[in-house]
Amino acid sequence: MFVPTGVPYIPSYMDLTNGPEPCVVCGDAATGYHYRCMTCEGCKGFFRRTIQKNLQYHCKWSKNCIIDKSTRNQCQECRFQKCIRIGMATDLVLNERQRTAKRKLIEDNRERRKTEEVRTKIRIEDCEPDQLSEQDRCLIGEICMAYEATRLKVNNDRIQMPNCDSGDDNRTAELEAWQQLSEVMTPSIVKVVEFAKGVPGFIQLNVDDQILLLKSCCMEIMCLRAACRYDPTNQTLFLPSGLTIHKGALYQGSLGVLVEPIFEFATGLSKLELDETEIALLAAVLLMQSDRSGLMEAEKVEKLQDAILGAYKRYIAENRPHQPVHWAKVLMKVTDLRTISTRHAERVLCVRLDSTGEIPPLFLEMFGETGKS
Template sequence: MLSPVSSTAVETQSTSSEEMVPSSPSPPPPPRVYKPCFVCNDKSSGYHYGVSSCEGCKGFFRRSIQKNMVYTCHRDKNCQINKVTRNRCQYCRLQKCFEVGMSKEAVRNDRNKKKKEVKEEAVGDSYELTPELEELIQKVSKAHQETFPSLCQLGKYTTNSSADHRVQLDLGLWDKFSELATKCIIKIVEFAKRLPGFTSLSIADQITLLKAACLDILMLRICTRYTPEQDTMTFSDGLTLNRTQMHNAGFGPLTDLVFAFAGQLLPLEMDDTETGLLSAICLICGDRMDLEEPEKVDKLQEPLLEALKIYARRRRPNKPYMFPRMLMKITDLRGISTKGAERAITLKMEIPGPMPPLIQEMLENPEMFEDDVSQPPAATEPPHAADSPGGDHSPEETP
């Protein structure tokens, strides 16, 4: 019979012996399996804003709520949303997000939480540019200036063609305008290819972004060449047209809207760098339809937004509201571009021949960009030569 002492000793020995024997590691817990994305049925990455969803739908919903996006369905507001079709109709995708239970408040609460975390850092912020943002600003500014000379660099010339009264279409002015617009589109493609990171996107996404934003950037560019004293706009070869001539050159019912937008740009006093950055932000936008990798596009846009914000506030320390006002112009540009595309449809019935190929393709088919985006950027030329429609045009030449 064992005494209590010897019994304890045996227990201690037994315990000690067990501790010395290495135990086999416990198997890892099985990976957590989520239900498929409630919105598109793709593989879910977890519960986001109240429902099981994939990264794509999570990001789409967050961007839509944070940016107060308003989408339009071009069909019957009942589009099928799945992994393949989810990027085709943003309106129906957002409605599906709401239908399955995604919460607006969850997005706002998440955003407020992040704001609270960085509040202390934001106090007294001097808006210092990091070396990376400095380099980005320089590259974007250079890309803009080398593909679009500023007004002060141009030798202006005018024409008397239909300068005093509006007509449906002045064919001479239309021919000249369509020639210049074609050259401007080529320069916008070149500008895009010079933007850091743009050519790292898939060819399909490069084409999608260019097709979606080309008209926006074209309108922004011509509106920065507005001279309010004469109520004129100047093209890249120096041709300067008044409001009546712009109407007769093909702008038609769009004319007053474009001139009003140009007038609204004046108080912003944007320089070439800000115009270039705003153009880049307009182009590199993850909310465009049919993108393969919208999240990647958004990541490219983020430093551009930060660069414009800091640059604008450093340039105008006492006007912090200028940066959001600049961003609001993108919404205005999209509205003008939509009406511009509508105008192109009626214009095709007014011109005697076909629409110039590059303009036609920009408005309807993205294939025309495929060859352009796959080529390396053109060699740098002086702005006044690179963007001119032809070296043999004299100032006296009229459309």
């Protein structure tokens, strides 16, 4: 078919100049090619359900029923046989295993696109000047002061996390571990809120957006702060309350699957050797994420986010001139923390279903809200 130069090709089923194309099964308005044939959504769904559930039909009449828009639901056997006659392919209908694999592929592609978007943003920002402006220095200074002012004082009295290995006291020890972590989180949440209020521009945002951003980032910033107190030599986390967690101590318990990713993240973070300014800026980046679902004024959050990202990038360029990939590695830590937070939400839900009443309400509220972001 000849298409004039400069005129984009439009598939026939998308060209509604003369009305929508008819479904080859029932004559209703088709929505596209489904299982190799131009069909409507109704016939597509009917054909898919029939194959997936291996449904068997019986015609009450002479197996020669007329199938059109008004009669298609009267005889399922004749409708299915017509689907077969006109060429709908049964081998293109996915079974449960294939559907699961397809969903996973879609999720993987979505994550890959997000990563590519980050890389694209890096390439775009590479065209920007690498020198810190006076405005950048003021922004960085305020963020660092807010972060330093909201540090929790460290209790030097070390408290060991109960070991949840198998045994008669396993459930009691795990309940105690949940409670101890819950007690650690309470003051940490307060400090995250105070930090956010000190980040320039945050308190000028819509109040609902402030709440949403805090709920979305709270676990991520707390994980970041916990990872900064990691001792890679002894593989130990030292929390401000004095609580000490050794890697592997909780491996057998349901709480272990929550703690293990933090150790893995902390190991990778320690290799970057971030200074105090970089840690503070990373926390601010976690706070100002303009793609959080449900934001009412996402463009305002994005403007603040871009200012922080730009200042952060220029700070690294000035202080690490011989480490060109350092900026990319830092940004990937944002993705890592968001992934950890999402997985935590899923795991807490699983534990909640398996062990009703064992998880403190604070965990259910924080992880639940994080999972929605």
